[in-house]
Amino acid sequence: MLKILKYSFYDLMRSRWSYVYFLFYLILGFVLLFLNNDVDKAVITLMNIIIVLTPLIGTIFGVMYYYNSKEFTELLLAQPINRRKIFMGQYFGISISLTLSLVLGLGIPFVFYGLFKSAAIFNFSLLLVVGAFLNFIFVALSYNIALSTENKIKGFGYAILMWLFLAVIYDGVFLISLIIFNSYPLDKFSLAATMFNPIDLSRILILLKLDISALLGYTGAVFRKFFGTNIGMFISMSLLVLWVVFPVLRMNLKLRKKDF
Amino acid sequence: MKCKILIFFLFISFTVSAKQIVVCKSCSVKTIKEAIKIAEDGDEVLxxxxxYKEQNIVIDKAISLIGEKGAVIDGNNEGGILIFQTxxxxxxxxxxxxVGLSYTIEYAAIKVIKGNDFIIEDCVMENVFFGILLEKSKRGIIRNNKISSNRKNEASSGNGIHIWSGEEMEVYKNEMFGLRDGIYFEFVKNSLVHDNVSHNNIRYGLHFMFSNNNTYHHNEFRNNGAGVAVMFSKFIIMHHNKFWLNWGAASYGLLLKxxxxxxxxxxxxxxxxxxxxxxxxxxxxxxxxxxLRNGWAIKISGACYKNVFAKNDFMSNSLDLSYNSNINDNKFDNNYWSEYTGYDLDKNGIGxxxxxxxxxxxxxxxxTPEALVLLRxxxxxxxxxxxxxxxxxxPDDLMDNNPLMKRAND
Amino acid sequence: MIEFKNLHKRFGKLIVLDGLDLEINKGGIFAILGPNGSGKTTLIKCLLGMVIPNKGEIFFEKKSIHRQWAYRNNLNYLPQIANFPPNLTVIELINMVKNLRPKAANSEDLIELFGLKSFLDKKLGNLSGGTKQKVNIVLTFMFDSDLIVLDEPTNGLDPIALINLKEIIQKEKDKGKTILITTHIMSFVDEVADEIVFLLDGKIYFKGTIETLKKQTNNDNLEHAIANLIAKQYA
Known part of the structure; x- marks a missing residue:
């Protein structure tokens, strides 16, 4: 598996898009830090970008890589290698190279800026951790979609739809249902609804650090427990891990019966 | 001659009346109560x-009560301790x-009833019900005290510095924590509160009720249950204070009612x-x-008219402003908003x-408060x-027509 | 060497293999023929473990290949479409495949033979279809395995490369290898194949030497003989 990982990784690391992605974050980081000099604001803007963009890029890279390397995958399948390892290798190759683009792209400007002296280091590393999780989650989800859809165009469409659903539509439905059922106690519902969407989950994780003063304005006991203690952080983190584990498991399950 | 004798006697009586009474375990005067009994106006009790385990020490003479380092009066949790009526x-x-806890009587470490022109300084009060309680008093100075308690709820706790009906008080450089309200003013006029630190109190760090023409400045209010409350009062000046880390469902930096x-x-x-x-x-x-980084920078809950917000910096708050109606009679002008995304083509510093x-x-x-989980x-x-x-x-007319491009108070 | 037993495979409603039985002995060149959609590629992919049959079993050197992968070390496969990671260079790809198989490889001679030397440092994405196919052939033949599976090996090759390919195939055969080929070029079959396996409707319709086929159909021309086979079926 490590060999496949290595080759997928090198392959991606050499593609133009990885550089574009890396440069994008690099420029973004420098612009945010050196043009407005306000770390708090930079972290907030970064959060908005990371939460929307990393899932999108992860999704696109995932399906694109799967379909583009289909024939090559077939060549690998004919080699004496366990097919599970081939796909796990590719999966980790993509996820790691995307994560590296993110971490280096944003990390370099922050190091230049003197992040290690600043108090924002924790918030910033949290952002990177969440971004990495989102990469792993969305590459896994898009690989699942690609594995289940033979048609490239359809697969691409489904993947983008999934992203659109999780990034925008889900929250819209969520907000509307909150408004409609206004008169019921909603704290458990709203927390649960957050857990079922990895983007919301990541957002909450960052909010726990950035906007804790607002979140503590809630009256519900469940909220207070969730936001006021480390429980919230712990639960969200473990759920993010599950969001990686389940799609990967499903991928392996699908692979057992998949014809190429 | 007669005149000289008179002066002599006056002198004698002055020096005699300004005598010092020393209280200690091995002295002739062993308790504070005894000392008060023999003291006369102008004396100093050291x-x-x-x-000293004593309670309800009533002082009705104009004396100075001075504690040496290590002098402790222990009320044994039975009632109030010092009561000045002079x-x-x-x-x-x-x-x-x-200090003892009561649900009916306001026991205090130092209580002053109808006292004018006094100084309370450099005292440490611990595990108090009320710390300093002043009733119908004027022209008092309260400085450099440290008042604390460890009560858990509002009903069983009292205030650090509680003034009911007072005038021309000056409260400064005190520290209050673990109390109900750090400082509580009710019917207090023309008074000054400055350079105090009030933190970790169950209710408010500072609380004004029906108190007009007061000023407080350079105070720090941190991590109180509900911040600072100014209610039913007129002509209050508040400046150079720091309100921070007041977290909770009903927590404010500053509550104005x-x-x-x-x-x-x-x-x-x-x-x-x-x-x-x-x-x-x-x-x-x-x-x-x-x-800076508040949940809501300002929440306008109703019936607020003719307020002016100018040259303020709103930075990285989760929400800058919240209105519960769409009617607006307040003016926002020339503030800096970190979320402002406009441009300044004429380079005059105003968006x-x-x-x-x-x-x-x-x-x-x-x-729908739960919707907050969808923030950002x-x-x-x-x-x-x-x-x-x-x-x-x-409100469609609620806007800052001249938003600043750079911070006003950097 | 290879045994397919009662192999069934369906893609949705479409039945591709329908109780196929086939035994292939060690040594010789076998051409797997059949009209489009007769299940040639599916059969090969079943053997490679890329397609999982609904029913039936496949034995490779007397061992079932179900959920196995190590047996593929003794098998070389030339896929139909050569599409490689566009960012790798030719030499990197060759080294990578070598790296992936725990087996000695001899690529130098093949690279020489197909004139790929000047392409070694080019990215695969920039190569023409024919050159890619040459790389594909190098990757397939550089290992010494008992079974060689070629899916449409002649695609896009120029005449010289084609001659080279035929020579290599002959050489491997002489070493006693078993070679499976699918192709639509009958002259190629006529030239290299020892035996023909003719697939129709998911079953083996004919298995035997070219001579037997020609005799059976009374036809001297292989192309016509095959056409005859199909026509008989539909008659």
Missing amino acids: IKKGV NNFKIKGLKIVN EIYDAEIYDNLFEQNTIGINAEGSTRINYKNNTF DVPYRPVKLFSYIVNK SLFVDIINFSEKVSPVFT
Whole structure:
């Protein structure tokens, strides 16, 4: 598996898009830090970008890589290698190279800026951790979609739809249902609804650090427990891990019966 | 000659009356009560090192009560400790501990009833019910004291410095924590509160009720249950205070309720659940304040008229402003908003596009508090944007026409 | 060497293999023929473990290949479409495949033979279809395995490369290898194949030498003989 990982990784690391992605974050980081000099604001803007963009890029890279390397995958399948390892290798190759683009792209400007002296280091590393999780989650989800859809165009469409659903539509439905059922106690519902969407989950994780003063304005006991203690952080983190584990498991399950 | 004798006698009587009474375990005067009994106006009672278990010490003479280092009066949790019913007294350097708890009587470490012209300084009060309680008094100075308790709820706790009906008081450089209210003013006029630190109190760090013409400045209010409350008062000046880390469902940096004609300037509100909550507050000028990383920088809950917000910095708050109605009679001008995305083509430091500080999302959160979990979601940004383009739910005339491009109070 | 037993495979409603039985002995060149959609590629992919049959079993050197992968070390496969990671260079790809198989490889001679030397440092994405196919052939033949599976090996090759390919195939055969080929070029079959396996409707319709086929159909021309086979079926 490590060999496949290595080759997928090198392959991606050499593609133009990885550089574009890396440069994008690099420029973004420098612009945010050196043009407005306000770390708090930079972290907030970064959060908005990371939460929307990393899932999108992860999704696109995932399906694109799967379909583009289909024939090559077939060549690998004919080699004496366990097919599970081939796909796990590719999966980790993509996820790691995307994560590296993110971490280096944003990390370099922050190091230049003197992040290690600043108090924002924790918030910033949290952002990177969440971004990495989102990469792993969305590459896994898009690989699942690609594995289940033979048609490239359809697969691409489904993947983008999934992203659109999780990034925008889900929250819209969520907000509307909150408004409609206004008169019921909603704290458990709203927390649960957050857990079922990895983007919301990541957002909450960052909010726990950035906007804790607002979140503590809630009256519900469940909220207070969730936001006021480390429980919230712990639960969200473990759920993010599950969001990686389940799609990967499903991928392996699908692979057992998949014809190429 | 007669005149000389008179002067001589006056001199004698002066030196005699200004005698010093020393209290200690091995002295002839062993208790504070005994000392008070033999003291006369103008005397100094010096309390030597040691623990004195006494309660309800009534002082009705104009004396100075001075504590040596290590002098402790222990009330044994049975009632109040020092009760002054006199003018022109002074108390200094004492440590007073363990005031009794009562649900009917306001026991205090130091209680002053109808006393004028006094100084309370350098005292440490621990495990108190009420710390310093002044009733119907004037011209007192309370400085450099440290008052604390460890009570768990509002009902079983008292206030640090509690003034009921007073005038021309000056309260400064004190530290209050673990109490109900750090400082409580009710019917107090023309008084000054400055350079105090009030933190970790169960209710308010500072609380004004029906108290007009007071000023407080350079104080720090941190991590109190509900911040600072100014209620039913007029002509209060608040400046250079720091309100921070007041977190909770009903927590504010500053709560304004039914107040008129106040000046609020050069204050810092940092990381409070709500920076300022204003309810029925009219003719108030908010100038040069900094709101940094609060949940809500300002929440206007109703009936607030003719307020002016100018030259304030709103930076990285979860929500800058919340209105519970779409009527606006307040003016926002020349503030810095970190979320402002406009431009300044003529380079005059003022953005060319007005800024709308009330977002649709803050309106939704007012109606459905749980919606707050969607803060900073892409969907919320989209609906905020559409509301910005054509306001329906938020006051359409509420905007800052001259938003600053750079901070006003850097 | 290879045994297919009662192999069934369906893609949705379409039945591709329908109880196929086939035994292939060690040594010789076998051409797997059949009209489009007769299941040639599916059969090969079943053997490679890329397609999982609904029913039936496949034995490779007397061992079932179900959920196995190590047996593929003794098998070389030339896929139909050569599409490689566009960012790798030719030499990197060759080294990578070498790296992936725990087996000695001899690529130098083949690279020489197909004139790929000047392409070694080019990225695969920039190569023409024919050159890619040459790389594909190098990757297939550089290992010494008992079974060689070629899916449409002649695609896009120029005449010289084609001659080279035929030579290599002959050489491997002489070493006693078993070679499976699918192709539509009958002259190629006529030239290289020892035996023909003719697939129709998911079953083996004919298995035997070219001579037997020609005799059976009374036809001297292989192309016509095959056409005859199909026509008989539909008659």
